[in-house]
Amino acid sequence: AGRGRATEAVGLDQISEEVFRIVCDGSLLETMDRGQAFREAHTGAVLLHQGETYTVQEMDLKNHVIQARRADVDYYTRSLKIVDLTVLEELDRRRLGRFEAHFGKLEVTEQFIGYKVLKNEQTIATENLDLPPLVFRTTGLWFTVPEEIRRAVIEKNMHFGGGLHGIEHAMIGVMPLEVMCDRWDVGGLSTPGHPDTMQPTIFIYDGFEGGIGLTEKAYSLIPELMRLTLELVRDCPCAVGCPACVYSPKCGNDNKPLDKKAAAFILEGLLERMH
Template identity: 55%
Template structure:
């Protein structure tokens, strides 16, 4: 920006977009206040008029620098830029190329730089650049039978043209009539002589959540002025009472969180710390759809129910915890799909014999597997969640779960289940080859861990994954057993 190159910086999260904007403005202000004012942030949650204004300024060249989430990746005409910075591998080659392609659309010289972060996937590519540059684009994974996804499509389709349950069955499947009546009972659709039409308030698209957690929109207010909107999941993570949140490069503290009126009240503040939520996850297996074995290791895929308990939040200054405060919030519960596996008994025995921490090893393996899922499945690590336990449920067996972080599931865990040996091998090589001693953000530490990355044991993680990978290679192809339907009485 100082060299008069119109620049777009992509980041992986809303909070990071706000932070990079804040830092860039502070640095630019040392040279020119005018230059600092020509740097802005762009992300979901802003009011429509705010987003349109930034888009116009980008297109006419008056905005010299913008920090954005993937909200500016495609679908919006912002003209041609001189340079693009990609802060961290976006998770897919498709996104990487799309973001890089925002620069140079006028046909002249342009610059695109990928700045790797310390997470496992970024570091994997930094150590294997040939694999990065030779990768082709991915194939999208989606489960069109997911009732939550299907309902959203029906809602938006009815807002454009009336739907007919008979003629439109070819597009939406045999469950279309059931979903139409469900939407009608929620006052979102009504049946007319022309067909089913949208009857909800506001735009239909605004009633559809894209982050996997359907729910009401919460309004973020500062002295009565609407700053932005968030869904319940985002509010629990970013706008709970006491949270420090960022908006347009400015810092706010959350003073009040009203779950009945869906209102969050904030005030401006100036602090040198930030907040990070603490979360505990419970998981229940609802139905096992398929099982398979790797020479004694039991693996399964099926429907699960996930319950997230937000128990408190950390107050941090850089990497130092300066306080922990409790939270009392209703749990978030959703049904989704997962794969899980139980290491063979000899793995647990050998870990204990080596005086390693079994729970820390399973937790580390869970993090490594999730971190490298985007290497094998078109997803982001934030699209999936995980749970590990050294003694799960009534069986008391050690187990690792990986689930879709979307209501109903979207096929990510299912695809990973299909290629589980390759995924486990990648995870093992990642942790084994990391030069750190006790675990770090490049191998088994996770930025999304609700347990503050505790417990973790790198040696136990290597031990578990090595044993599993060696055994699965010896055993050859897995034997797959679809679970039969229960006999009717």
């Protein structure tokens, strides 16, 4: 809402068939697909629409209507979610030296569990949400991190999970440089152990039912994408991570944990293995 993406005009986001109508005093403000509505227009959310702020009073899941009220507030909201995914089918695998990248069909579950109320990036309240999970099938890429890199990260007293999380964010951040997309069009999951790979894994997936070719393109450019990701993380002048490198404006885990140094170290190790 209020981001004015070029894709909004053609309704690329409406690929998922359920459309929520956002209404204020009986007149339609805008429409959103279920994923965007859960993320940005849940009960209690602050909505920005054409420069005006609104607060969401009620979300009617049955009739797909969201009631908003015009309100001048000095705070904003950010939703929190838990992502889980299952690999349904591996469609392709690329071996580059001792590094392997995978592409395939995934089932993603996104559970919006609450939201933060913020003022100048300071949290002033955290509220719970009771929304059904969003489950969709899509396509995505993934790669694993070998045990020797994990051990080296821990020996250096860096946060391994925070490093994986930083890579996930930074890679999604650089994707629009190589793929015609917006960072809001893709999702990610990083985990120190995934049941389908039995290893530390980073997944990046299309945020649309069925997939629309974004991560497929990224997968074909994986060495370049990883180099760009490392450059972004390593060359950013910040000390511990910032919105220009490993922080993400859309992180459902509140940008925790994150370890910029670990992210760079892991990426260097993976790129070395490609040769």
